[in-house]
Amino acid sequence: MAPNDSMLVIAQDAIAFARKKGANEAAAGAYRVRNVEVQWRDGKIEKVSEATTRGLGLELYVEGRYSSVSTSDLRLEAVQRFVEDAVALTRKLAADPHRALPDPSLYEGQAKVDLDLEDPRYGEVDALRRRKIAEDMEAAARSVKGAQAILSVTTGFGDTMAESFRATSNGFVGARRVTDFGMSAQVSVKDPDGRRPEDWDAASARHFAALPSPEEVGRNAAARALSRIGSRKGESALFAMAVENRSAGRLLGFLMGPLAASALQQKRSFLDGKMGQQIASAKLDLADDPLVPRGLGSRLFDSEGIAARHFPVFEKGMLRSYYVDNYYGRKLGMRPTTRGMSNLAWKLGDRGPDALLADMKEGFLVTGFLGGNSNGTTGDFSLGAQGFRVRGGKVAEVIGEMNVSGNHLELWQRLAAVGNDPYPYSASKTPTLVFEGVQFAGV
Amino acid sequence: MSASTLIIQAGGAGASDPVVVGAGEEPQPGGATNGIGYFARFGVTEAMIGEALGAALSRGGDYADVFFQHRVSNDLALEDGAVNRAFASVELGVGVRVVKGDQTGYGYSEDLSLAALRTCALTAAAIADGPSRGAPQRFHVAGRLPQRYPLRVRWEDIRPEQKLPILDAVNARVFAADPRVKKVSVHFRDESGAVLLADSQGRIVEDLQPMTLLYVSCLAEQNGLREQGGYNVAGRAGFEFYAPDRVDRVVREAVARTTILFEAAPPPAGEMPVVLAAGSSGILLHEAIGHGMEADFNRKNVSIYADKIGKPIARPFVNIVDDATNENARGAINVDDEGNEAGRTQLVENGVLATYLHDSISARHYGVAPTGNGRRQGYQFAPMPRMRSTYMLPGPHKKDEIIASVKKGIYCQNFTNGQVNIGAGDFTFYVKNGYLIEDGKLTRPIKDVNIIGNGPKALEMVDMVSDDLQIDEGGWTCGKDGQSVPVSQGLPTVRVSSMTVGGRGKG
Numbered sequence: 001m002a003p004n005d006s007m008l009v010i011a012q013d014a015i016a017f018a019r020k021k022g023a024n025e026a027a028a029g030a031y032r033v034r035n036v037e038v039q040w041r042d043g044k045i046e047k048v049s050e051a052t053t054r055g056l057g058l059e060l061y062v063e064g065r066y067s068s069v070s071t072s073d074l075r076l077e078a079v080q081r082f083v084e085d086a087v088a089l090t091r092k093l094a095a096d097p098h099r100a101l102p103d104p105s106l107y108e109g110q111a112k113v114d115l116d117l118e119d120p121r122y123g124e125v126d127a128l129r130r131r132k133i134a135e136d137m138e139a140a141a142r143s144v145k146g147a148q149a150i151l152s153v154t155t156g157f158g159d160t161m162a163e164s165f166r167a168t169s170n171g172f173v174g175a176r177r178v179t180d181f182g183m184s185a186q187v188s189v190k191d192p193d194g195r196r197p198e199d200w201d202a203a204s205a206r207h208f209a210a211l212p213s214p215e216e217v218g219r220n221a222a223a224r225a226l227s228r229i230g231s232r233k234g235e236s237a238l239f240a241m242a243v244e245n246r247s248a249g250r251l252l253g254f255l256m257g258p259l260a261a262s263a264l265q266q267k268r269s270f271l272d273g274k275m276g277q278q279i280a281s282a283k284l285d286l287a288d289d290p291l292v293p294r295g296l297g298s299r300l301f302d303s304e305g306i307a308a309r310h311f312p313v314f315e316k317g318m319l320r321s322y323y324v325d326n327y328y329g330r331k332l333g334m335r336p337t338t339r340g341m342s343n344l345a346w347k348l349g350d351r352g353p354d355a356l357l358a359d360m361k362e363g364f365l366v367t368g369f370l371g372g373n374s375n376g377t378t379g380d381f382s383l384g385a386q387g388f389r390v391r392g393g394k395v396a397e398v399i400g401e402m403n404v405s406g407n408h409l410e411l412w413q414r415l416a417a418v419g420n421d422p423y424p425y426s427a428s429k430t431p432t433l434v435f436e437g438v439q440f441a442g443v
Numbered sequence: 444m445s446a447s448t449l450i451i452q453a454g455g456a457g458a459s460d461p462v463v464v465g466a467g468e469e470p471q472p473g474g475a476t477n478g479i480g481y482f483a484r485f486g487v488t489e490a491m492i493g494e495a496l497g498a499a500l501s502r503g504g505d506y507a508d509v510f511f512q513h514r515v516s517n518d519l520a521l522e523d524g525a526v527n528r529a530f531a532s533v534e535l536g537v538g539v540r541v542v543k544g545d546q547t548g549y550g551y552s553e554d555l556s557l558a559a560l561r562t563c564a565l566t567a568a569a570i571a572d573g574p575s576r577g578a579p580q581r582f583h584v585a586g587r588l589p590q591r592y593p594l595r596v597r598w599e600d601i602r603p604e605q606k607l608p609i610l611d612a613v614n615a616r617v618f619a620a621d622p623r624v625k626k627v628s629v630h631f632r633d634e635s636g637a638v639l640l641a642d643s644q645g646r647i648v649e650d651l652q653p654m655t656l657l658y659v660s661c662l663a664e665q666n667g668l669r670e671q672g673g674y675n676v677a678g679r680a681g682f683e684f685y686a687p688d689r690v691d692r693v694v695r696e697a698v699a700r701t702t703i704l705f706e707a708a709p710p711p712a713g714e715m716p717v718v719l720a721a722g723s724s725g726i727l728l729h730e731a732i733g734h735g736m737e738a739d740f741n742r743k744n745v746s747i748y749a750d751k752i753g754k755p756i757a758r759p760f761v762n763i764v765d766d767a768t769n770e771n772a773r774g775a776i777n778v779d780d781e782g783n784e785a786g787r788t789q790l791v792e793n794g795v796l797a798t799y800l801h802d803s804i805s806a807r808h809y810g811v812a813p814t815g816n817g818r819r820q821g822y823q824f825a826p827m828p829r830m831r832s833t834y835m836l837p838g839p840h841k842k843d844e845i846i847a848s849v850k851k852g853i854y855c856q857n858f859t860n861g862q863v864n865i866g867a868g869d870f871t872f873y874v875k876n877g878y879l880i881e882d883g884k885l886t887r888p889i890k891d892v893n894i895i896g897n898g899p900k901a902l903e904m905v906d907m908v909s910d911d912l913q914i915d916e917g918g919w920t921c922g923k924d925g926q927s928v929p930v931s932q933g934l935p936t937v938r939v940s941s942m943t944v945g946g947r948g949k950g
Contacts, residue, residue, distance in 0.1 A: 041743065042743075044546065045546055045570065046545070046546060046547070047546070047547040047548070047549065047570075047825065048547075048548050048549065048569065048570055049548075049549040049550070049551075049825070050549075050550055050566045051550055051551045051552060051563070051566075051823065052552070053536075053551070053552070053553055053823070054553055055553070065527070066527065066528050066529075067528060067529040067530065067531065068528070068529075068530050069530065069531040069532065070531075070532045070533070071532065071533040071534075071535075072533065072534050072535050072536055072553040073533050073535040073553070074553065078533075082531075082533060085531075086531060089517075089529055089531065089603055090529065092603040092604060092607070093519075093526055093527055093528065093529055093603075094525035094526050094527045095525075095527070096525065096527035096528070099527070127569075151744050151745060151866075152743050152744050152745050154743070188743075188744070188745040188866045191867075194747070195747055195866065195867050195868055195897075196744075196745055196746065196747055196749070196865075196866030196867065197864075197866055197867040198745060198864060198865070198866040198867065228867065231867070233943065236712045236713040236714075236949070266522070266626050266628065266662065267625060267626050267662050267664075267669055268626075268662055268669075268671050331523075370862055370863075370864060370869060370870075370871050370895065371860060371861055371862030371863075371870070371871030371872065371873060371893060371895075372862075372871055372873055372893035372945070373859055373860055373873040373891075373893065375671070375890075375891050376671075377662070377669050377670060377671040378668075378669070378670065378891070380709065380890070380891040381891070382709070382873065382891060382892050382893035382945040382946075383893055383945070384862070384869070384871035384893055384895045384945070386869070400867060400869055401869050401895050401896070401897055401943060402895065402943065403712070403871075403893050403894075403895050403943060403944070403945025404945070405709060405712065405892070405893070405945045405946060405947050406947070439712055439947045439948070440712070441712035441713055441943055441944060441945045441946060442713070442714075442943060443713065443714060443943075
């Protein structure tokens with residue numbers, strides 16, 4: 001990327017100005033994002049939106065004090081006044097001995113690989129193409145068996161080109177340019193009892209060519225929505241639970257969040273003090289994997305400039321690593337790993353969802369969570385759920401308006417199987433997960 | 444994907460949070476003004492707006508508007524005993540919208556120059572495909588605007604040294620209140636926002652919109668166990684918001700809501716009567732009916748409430764409103780983000796479904812007047828129907844009578860978040876604190892339980908409503924279609940005869 005890009009220059013100038021005004025150290029990030037979206041509904045365009053936006057963020061270290069500021073007002077005099085005010089504010093705060101830029105040694109060792117995060121054909125997707133994809137998704141949705149029950153189809157296509165730059169006063173300079181393409185279809189159908197159940201399908205990718213066909217997404221969304229007709233509550237009891245790959249990310253997020261050093265340092269993590277312990281059954285085996293070509297979470301360096309590396313998080317159910325950022329790492333006396341998850345790489349099972357259900361025999365297949373929450377301090381969780389009853393190893397009646405509850409320290413010990421089907425359109429790449437003995441609440 | 448969410452705004456002090464600093468050009472909070480006042484400092488003129496609207500209608504759109512926004516927010520955060528971080532952000536930008544029938548074209552920019560405005564306008568104009576229409580060159584105002592967030596003390600007149608003692612005092616008092624407290628974090632936010640809306644009908648309006656929030660999180664330990672809880676207050680107000688009694692309440696509630704968790708356990712699983720305490724239980728209305736009554740979902744025929752206007756859906760003593768007028772409420776607005784008058788809208792009147800929540804597009808679609816619910820997160824977004832402050836009016840019962848009526852059920856007091864599927868009607872809310880009700884009495888504390896119901900069914904099952912309405916003072920934020928807006932909610936004590944409680948084991 002051009003070393004003289006105007007946004008990088010803005011970032012570097014802001015650092016220089018901050019230092020002139022009294023900052024001892026500073027880091028700046030600047031971005032330029034072009035975003036285009038079309039939304040299509042029931043035979044015509046519902047909304048188109050298009051813009052190129054810019055912004056600047058600055059972290060200031062002034063006499064042992066810290067603040068972080070951002071602005072979208074990039075007029076030179078406005079930026080200068082903003083930085084000057086920010087430095088003055090920072091002086092009013094309490095000193096914090098743990099605040100400093102990352103040690104420059106952490107910037108070193110960036111992988112020499114091309115992550116291929118920018119689609120060279122980005123500019124070829126034009127307004128007509130976006131519209132055609134959105135239109136084709138609707139047509140496909142309306143072509144499935146039972147489509148006469150469809151009330152409305154909303155589809156969308158969007159693409160983004162995001163350029164970001166980071167510079168620090170202790171020598172880091174980084175640039176990154178990525179493309180994103182996303183498509184979605186949402187279908188509402190008429191239930192004879194008056195309800196209008198909905199479901200969706202979606203996909204996103206760094207490269208346009210990696211998207212599925214509009215027909216596949218449209219048909220899936222319609223079939224899923226139609227399958228929701230007639231849903232009822234199931235019984236309140238302990239059951240085996242299979243979680244569909246695309247929904248498993250929500251459940252996994254509640255396990256990953258408490259791995260953050262900020263949660264550990266603030267004693268708000270049920271995984272505090274559990275390093276090296278068996279947190280889950282041996283089936284849970286995953287690593288943070290930042291260097292996957294075209295990965296949705298791929299990066300050569302994290303948001304603090306720390307060089308990205310592959311590291312194990314859970315090995316055979318044992319906790320192997322926390323997510324340690326620079327600041328909380330200093331507070332805890334731990335070496336930083338990275339700030340925030342990149343991609344996950346799973347040790348996958350050898351069977352797909354159908355075979356997993358056949359093994360499970362009795363229980364529930366969860367195809368969506370609705371609301372609910374998890375207490376990161378204790379691990380207690382309670383989540384709304386919908387999906388299907390599984391009987392005799394096969395998908396049976398459709399269920400809704402149910403809850404699942406438990407504690408993560410028990411739930412993951414009962415992880416009985418991991419599918420071979422990582423969900424491709426997310427950075428966490430979750431496969432189907434099967435748990436035994438989960439509390440369901442319904443009737 | 445269709446689900447809409449509501450969360451309590453937690454003052455996370457992560458470095459990714461935008462933070463605050465005085466930016467020299469802070470809005471002067473204090474309500475609505477006519478014509479270009481505030482935005483003149485950015486070089487915005489009526490001639491420029493006229494030219495942008497001309498470009499916006501150059502391809503035959505029915506309607507166009509221009510929305511300017513400047514928002515300066517400042518956050519101070521205390522962790523481990525010291526206010527050792529600050530965050531500040533400045534958002535400045537403009538969005539141009541063109542409407543053709545139900546269709547919308549939208550463009551936006553951080554650059555407020557005429558050239559940038561024209562580019563946005565031409566982008567938005569492409570939604571239509573016909574002969575150009577004329578745009579107004581002169582703008583008028585729609586009469587006197589209300590002043591629902593008058594400020595006695597403006598944020599720009601407050602120095603950091605005046606705010607810091609509040610955070611320090613809250614920290615010290617929370618620690619002093621209970622020896623089990625081991626960690627406290629305090630987050631203080633003030634926001635000075637200004638918006639300007641001008642449209643192809645020649646209307647122009649500015650509004651200055653302050654906001655503030657104080658969030659306290661508390662971690663306690665007892666016998667090797669840990670629990671985390673907290674409390675927060677928010678409003679469209681200035682520094683005077685932090686009166687001693689409010690700060691006292693923040694301290695008291697943060698400690699009480701955390702330490703009681705050591706005595707609490709999840710309730711049993713299954714269907715049972717649910718009593719909702721007065722106040723933040725308004726989350727029931729937000730999820731069970733509020734979103735479903737937003738007219739865009741009905742216009743699109745995807746809401747479970749489509750075709751139900753004029754029909755009885757609840758007992759005659761159930762009255763539900765969505766109200767922009769509550770002074771200093773987080774969900775209050777003087778005018779909506781389309782320039783429409785914002786008042787009080789009756790969703791349910793004596794048990795009958797009365798009115799949807801409209802923006803201009805849906806109002807035109809239904810041939811009714813807009814209800815002032817057209818809101819947007821910011822200049823990057825086209826408006827859509829959103830709630831403001833949603834609550835149920837007082838009913839004929841008494842709180843004690845309601846609790847005494849339940850043989851076995853739960854009493855829900857505090858909530859963290861909720862969500863709804865608009866069409867199927869299933870909705871949830873997560874209960875952080877509450878009690879079991881056994882033989883008409885509150886007995887064991889409960890915690891961390893999600894409750895799920897179906898909107899119309901749950902409203903039908905609201906069979907007792909008390910006279911003790913409270914509007915919650917918490918910092919609620921509603922998410923829909925990728926846009927977050929501040930809202931309020933309230934409820935009197937209410938009994939729902941049966942909902943599914945996501946507890947554990949059999950009762």
